Amino acid sequence: MGRIVQLPPDVASQIAAGEVVERPASVVKELVENAIDAGATRIAIRVEDGGKKLVRVSDDGCGMDSEDAVLAFQRHATSKIRDADDLWRITTMGFRGEALPSIAAVARVELLTRPPTAERGTRVVMEGGILQRVEPAGCPAGTTVTVTALFFNTPARLKFLKGASTEFAHIAEVVSRYILAFPDIAFTLEHNEREVMRHVPTGDPKGALAEVVGRELAGQLVPVAYHEPPYTVHGFVSPPTVSKPTRSHQWFFVNRRFVRSKTLTAAVSHAYHGFLPEGRQPIAILFVDLPPELVDVNVHPAKIEVRFRKEAEVQSVLVRAVREALVAGQIVPAVPLTQVALSVSSSETVLRPPSSPPATASQRDLTDFRTLLRVRFGRAAVPEEPVSPPPSSSVEPAASSAGSPPEVAAAPVASATVAVPPSPATPLAAQRLASREAALLPRPGALTPLKQLAVTYILAENEQGDLFIVSQHRAHERILFERLLEQAETDEVARQGLVVPFTLSLGQAQAAFVESHLAVLRRAGFEVEPFGRNTYLVRTVPAAIAQRDYERLLHDLVDELMAGHFAGAGELFRDLLATLACKAAIKAGDVLSHEEMQRLLDELLALDNPALCPHGQPILIALTKAELDRRFER
Numbered sequence: 179m180g181r182i183v184q185l186p187p188d189v190a191s192q193i194a195a196g197e198v199v200e201r202p203a204s205v206v207k208e209l210v211e212n213a214i215d216a217g218a219t220r221i222a223i224r225v226e227d228g229g230k231k232l233v234r235v236s237d238d239g240c241g242m243d244s245e246d247a248v249l250a251f252q253r254h255a256t257s258k259i260r261d262a263d264d265l266w267r268i269t270t271m272g273f274r275g276e277a278l279p280s281i282a283a284v285a286r287v288e289l290l291t292r293p294p295t296a297e298r299g300t301r302v303v304m305e306g307g308i309l310q311r312v313e314p315a316g317c318p319a320g321t322t323v324t325v326t327a328l329f330f331n332t333p334a335r336l337k338f339l340k341g342a343s344t345e346f347a348h349i350a351e352v353v354s355r356y357i358l359a360f361p362d363i364a365f366t367l368e369h370n371e372r373e374v375m376r377h378v379p380t381g382d383p384k385g386a387l388a389e390v391v392g393r394e395l396a397g398q399l400v401p402v403a404y405h406e407p408p409y410t411v412h413g414f415v416s417p418p419t420v421s422k423p424t425r426s427h428q429w430f431f432v433n434r435r436f437v438r439s440k441t442l443t444a445a446v447s448h449a450y451h452g453f454l455p456e457g458r459q460p461i462a463i464l465f466v467d468l469p470p471e472l473v474d475v476n477v478h479p480a481k482i483e484v485r486f487r488k489e490a491e492v493q494s495v496l497v498r499a500v501r502e503a504l505v506a507g508q509i510v511p512a513v514p515l516t517q518v519a520l521s522v523s524s525s526e527t528v529l530r531p532p533s534s535p536p537a538t539a540s541q542r543d544l545t546d547f548r549t550l551l552r553v554r555f556g557r558a559a560v561p562e563e564p565v566s567p568p569p570s571s572s573v574e575p576a577a578s579s580a581g582s583p584p585e586v587a588a589a590p591v592a593s594a595t596v597a598v599p600p601s602p603a604t605p606l607a608a609q610r611l612a613s614r615e616a617a618l619l620p621r622p623g624a625l626t627p628l629k630q631l632a633v634t635y636i637l638a639e640n641e642q643g644d645l646f647i648v649s650q651h652r653a654h655e656r657i658l659f660e661r662l663l664e665q666a667e668t669d670e671v672a673r674q675g676l677v678v679p680f681t682l683s684l685g686q687a688q689a690a691f692v693e694s695h696l697a698v699l700r701r702a703g704f705e706v707e708p709f710g711r712n713t714y715l716v717r718t719v720p721a722a723i724a725q726r727d728y729e730r731l732l733h734d735l736v737d738e739l740m741a742g743h744f745a746g747a748g749e750l751f752r753d754l755l756a757t758l759a760c761k762a763a764i765k766a767g768d769v770l771s772h773e774e775m776q777r778l779l780d781e782l783l784a785l786d787n788p789a790l791c792p793h794g795q796p797i798l799i800a801l802t803k804a805e806l807d808r809r810f811e812r
Contacts, residue, residue: 203345228340251287258272267470271481273476284330285306299314350374353375355431361383384396395461399416402500403503404498406499412467428446430462432467447460462500626639630775634767636650648798649791649797653797657785671702673705673719681709683713704732731762734761735757735761
């Protein structure tokens with residue numbers, strides 16, 4: 179008997195469903211897209227227990243008759259396309275005919291639907307992909323789909339779901355995207371019978387933006403409006419003074435479809451090249467409209483990935499659109515974009531600046547030193563600095579017309595990127611590296627600082643003549659984390675009361691996340707209480723960050739925690755403390771006195787785990803005297 183067998187239909191359906199339905203947010207996404215394609219003007223979403231217990235999406239769209247209602251649960255049954263050529267003319271959100279059958283394969287589903295011209299509607303009940311019953315029913319015009327017991331027949335998938343608050347945060351983010359893309363549709367979102375979001379269409383994209391990201395942040399963003407046939411780019415971006423620690427606020431829409439695209443992400447990064455601090459990301463909510471035949475949306479069943487026919491062209495247009503918006507707002511100086519060279523490979527899209535003159539010997543020495551440290555500490559530990567070209571006497575000012583001020587010709591932006599080998603700081607490699615370094619550490623007080631290197635590291639020596647290079651940021655981060663952890667165990671995290679409490683204005687998805695984690699924030703030292711819709715009043719902050727820009731830090735904390743996909747409150751709390759320690763710790767670039775370096779080293783060596791930071795990265799590297807002797811062949 180052969181080893182290859184054809185899988186039963188129910189198993190094949192569950193496999194196919196896994197590509198479309200990953201979590202409750204996937205169900206919401208597919209049902210909302212069906213409602214949009216049905217011409218709905220009002221869409222109501224109701225979920226319970228983060229969508230694990232119930233997801234219900236109701237719309238006032240065109241509805242279906244009884245025959246179509248049953249056929250909609252058959253795989254690849256759709257009203258959107260008729261032949262293969264239509265795949266290059268996609269103007270709807272859905273087209274594959276996989277959403278309803280995929281959801282029905284792993285849940286219990288009830289569909290109620292009625293066309294506006296029909297006197298009565300139809301009820302269809304499915305369970306695990308099997309039709310249970312079809313019957314007439316009274317219902318309003320439109321369609322309501324109720325999904326319960328998600329993954330009831332695939333318990334392994336159910337175990338991979340996160341807590342209710344995390345799953346709901348994903349749902350809130352999905353709904354936020356559709357509010358941005360379709361501001362002319364009314365949306366409501368309820369969680370556990372409490373209304374969390376309500377969008378009333380006003381025809382003003384800026385109003386929808388304020389609901390999603392918060393009015394305070396929306397007021398700081400710069401509008402983008404750029405047309406270069408056949409492309410149109412519009413939306414909002416942040417000035418360089420407003421940034422985030424992650425790309426969580428970079429949302430791209432292609433023909434109003436939310437997508438994840440390395441091409442578009444790289445374009446935005448290049449547009450801000452040289453204008454943002456190390457480790458900060460711009461905010462970008464951008465819509466790229468182009469003829470449907472120039473983009474392939476049939477790349478993945480989830481329809482969240484696209485492939486452009488002319489990727490380099492799209493990328494160049496987006497760079498020019500963002501730069502033009504920033505220049506028009508007099509936020510950044512004008513730079514000739516004709517000097518930007520684009521290179522597109524089959525695997526990813528890379529934006530490269532023009533070639534630069536050879537670096538001087540001193541520049542090469544600095545580059546080599548930074549490369550060595552990146553290899554040992556990880557790339558993010560040392561900011562990459564472009565190597566500036568030597569002064570040139572051949573650049574002449576451009577001729578100016580009579581009566582006009584002379585225009586200064588912008589010099590080409592030169593950058594030398596060092597090819598760095600892969601960092602060894604994977605979790606296992608970092609642990610092995612840390613174990614070796616930790617074994618060499620002396621007792622507290624026996625490590626003497628010699629010099630601060632690159633205003634980032636401390637060069638120190640022990641009594642045996644071994645050398646240690648210590649990351650000042652990671653060392654302080656570890657010290658603060660241990661201190662916070664010790665305080666948390668006694669429920670006494672040191673906090674600083676604010677003479678004047680400040681208001682925290684958030685987007686709807688962020689507000690939903692904060693509302694679900696008020697107790698965790700309070701335990702970490704933040705006294706946060708509701709103060710109106712999507713707004714909170716902050717009365718205390720952890721003492722560790724009281725001397726820093728705690729308003730910005732709290733915004734960053736929320737962004738980073740939302741992007742973390744945590745399993746439960748315990749993991750969330752630990753990561754909250756780790757992030758707090760990271761934000762409060764001294765940074766690369768902070769100048770330290772000899773006494774400050776000595777105190778930092780003493781406190782580090784007094785810890786049980788002085789070799790790894792809370793995020794698992796190495797804190798120090800060692801160069802023993804024996805290794806030095808071997809290198810010098812002594």
